[in-house]
Amino acid sequence: MNTQGSDSYMYIVFIIGTAGSGKSLLTAAFSDWLQMANQDVITVNLDPGVFSMPYTPNIDIRDYIKIETIMKQYGLGPNGALIMAADLIAEETDRLEEEIASFKPDFVLIDTPGQMELFSFRASGPYMVAELTKEQKALIYLFDSVFSSNPINYVSNLFLSAAVYNRFFIPQVHILSKFDLLPPEVTNQIVDWSASPKALETAIEERLKGTKRLLSRDMMRIIYRLGLRFLLIPVSSKTNEGLINLNTALERIFTSGDKYTT
Numbered sequence: 001m002n003t004q005g006s007d008s009y010m011y012i013v014f015i016i017g018t019a020g021s022g023k024s025l026l027t028a029a030f031s032d033w034l035q036m037a038n039q040d041v042i043t044v045n046l047d048p049g050v051f052s053m054p055y056t057p058n059i060d061i062r063d064y065i066k067i068e069t070i071m072k073q074y075g076l077g078p079n080g081a082l083i084m085a086a087d088l089i090a091e092e093t094d095r096l097e098e099e100i101a102s103f104k105p106d107f108v109l110i111d112t113p114g115q116m117e118l119f120s121f122r123a124s125g126p127y128m129v130a131e132l133t134k135e136q137k138a139l140i141y142l143f144d145s146v147f148s149s150n151p152i153n154y155v156s157n158l159f160l161s162a163a164v165y166n167r168f169f170i171p172q173v174h175i176l177s178k179f180d181l182l183p184p185e186v187t188n189q190i191v192d193w194s195a196s197p198k199a200l201e202t203a204i205e206e207r208l209k210g211t212k213r214l215l216s217r218d219m220m221r222i223i224y225r226l227g228l229r230f231l232l233i234p235v236s237s238k239t240n241e242g243l244i245n246l247n248t249a250l251e252r253i254f255t256s257g258d259k260y261t262t
């Protein structure tokens with residue numbers, strides 16, 4: 001139980017991953033799940049370019065920033081407008097903070113732009129993550145399971161998640177998204193890689209050749225030498241499997257293991 005009383009805390013969770021890794025569907029599924037656990041949760045869409053989404057956000061950046069207007073006003077195509085829109089997000093930080101506060105939520109799930117580099121590797125995303133309220137924050141990074149099922153892609157994703165950590169410096173939970181699409185033995189294997197550098201190194205030795213093998217092995221060793229760990233939690237936003245484990249991991253970050261759900 002949270003001992004501070006129900007309205008004296010707020011947890012902010014940013015959801016980040018490569019395009020199509022399942023950020024928006026996770027926002028939908030996890031907010032439903034948290035609601036069932038009696039959490040006062042709100043969702044925020046920070047993707048100015050999204051057309052249709054699997055949930056109705058409580059707060060929507062598209063109400064402030066319109067891609068069509070930017071295209072017309074600055075004579076940009078859709079890609080240029082998306083980049084500009086991502087940069088403009090930073091200027092909306094105060095407004096978003098006020099809007100979030102008006103809901104007095106316990107839990108805020110923030111769905112970020114489809115293309116993760118627009119949020120993670122430009123200035124506006126880290127600015128917003130640092131400046132948006134002084135409440136506790138964490139980040140969920142999604143490893144797309146279909147993409148991550150061979151060692152070379154898995155190692156690339158390790159590097160991306162390390163780069164994301166290096167940008168935001170807030171506690172990070174790693175999930176293997178869409179694991180319902182993989183046979184159970186493949187899921188177990190990827191989770192093994194995430195838990196044991198030895199298992200990953202064996203897979204690299206067995207399944208990669210030549211330069212790819214050498215490069216992947218050196219890359220993974222660098223990650224481990226840095227002391228970064230990326231234990232993956234398999235989650236499916238289609239079946240809701242794994243959401244309870246995701247919740248436990250966040251609880252551990254926010255309350256050092258105490259339950260915030262009732």
Ligand SMILES: Nc1nc2c(ncn2[C@@H]2O[C@H](COP(=O)(O)OP(=O)(O)O)[C@@H](O)[C@H]2O)c(=O)[nH]1
Pocket residue numbers: 017018019020021022023024025026114177178179180181235236237238239
């Ligand atoms: N089978 C399955 N499909 C998923 C899951 N999560 C997302 N998807 C699908 O993957 C596609 C991209 O998901 P989306 O949430 O839009 O990704 P985003 O670009 O990261 O926001 C959509 O077609 C989703 O329906 C999942 O857990 N299981």
Ligand SMILES: [Mg+2]
Pocket residue numbers: 023024025047050111112113114
């Ligand atoms: Mg999305």
